[in-house]
Amino acid sequence: MDSLVNSIFRFFFIQLDKMGSKTAYIFSGQGFAFSDLENLSNMSYPLDIQNAYEKVFGRVLDPLVELTPATYQQNEVSAAILLTSTLSWMELSLDKPDFFAGFSIGQYIALYAAGALSRSDLIMLVFRRCKYMNEAAKMAPGAMVSVLGLAHEEVLELANKNSVWISNDNAPGNLTVAGETENLKVFCEEAKQHGAYKLQELPTSGAWHCPCMKPAVNNLVSALS
Numbered sequence: 001m002d003s004l005v006n007s008i009f010r011f012f013f014i015q016l017d018k019m020g021s022k023t024a025y026i027f028s029g030q031g032f033a034f035s036d037l038e039n040l041s042n043m044s045y046p047l048d049i050q051n052a053y054e055k056v057f058g059r060v061l062d063p064l065v066e067l068t069p070a071t072y073q074q075n076e077v078s079a080a081i082l083l084t085s086t087l088s089w090m091e092l093s094l095d096k097p098d099f100f101a102g103f104s105i106g107q108y109i110a111l112y113a114a115g116a117l118s119r120s121d122l123i124m125l126v127f128r129r130c131k132y133m134n135e136a137a138k139m140a141p142g143a144m145v146s147v148l149g150l151a152h153e154e155v156l157e158l159a160n161k162n163s164v165w166i167s168n169d170n171a172p173g174n175l176t177v178a179g180e181t182e183n184l185k186v187f188c189e190e191a192k193q194h195g196a197y198k199l200q201e202l203p204t205s206g207a208w209h210c211p212c213m214k215p216a217v218n219n220l221v222s223a224l225s
Helices: 002-018 034-040 047-057 075-092 105-113 119-139 152-161 181-193 211-224
Strands: 024-027 099-102 142-148 165-171 174-180 198-201
Touching (some): 024 105, 075 105, 075 119, 142 181, 174 211
Parallel strands (some): 024 099
Antiparallel strands (some): 142 198
């Protein structure tokens, strides 16, 4: 799947280059650090995000100013932060890009930006996605680890051997692997032996973007329908 996504993006940029002066927006996922939240200290969650969150999760969102590193790492909370910051920025932006793309939740935001989803559908879909992913994560507790210094082929071989998966192909020598916790521990030990110079567990609450999320598929299909 990651190689397919990379191929799509390469095609996307090749076509963009051929078309001359065109603008594209590529929206990120939830890969931000707690220190980045300093820029949000003067912001609050919009009412529609608060209401959707409460409807899906049955509880109230903690104010942005009260967030701690432990709470912001929760899947649904980081999603609320991403929606708040990105939608706020979009309201201020005067640019009218020609193309839209995104990673993870950014795919949903790109659909909204392109006019394919309403704002209310975007927010509800993102939170329902979080809920179903959280449920899947409880069934197969896992994590994600950033791997620096190994070629794609090496990481893929070690991942297959240890029943984990490449979940993000960021750049040559920079990949993310996801899977169940115990399997990841063994993978990391072997990756060190093969010359990986950095292995860092990411601040996520589950093994996103890998087959551990398979239990979430049917519910998400229903939500999309």
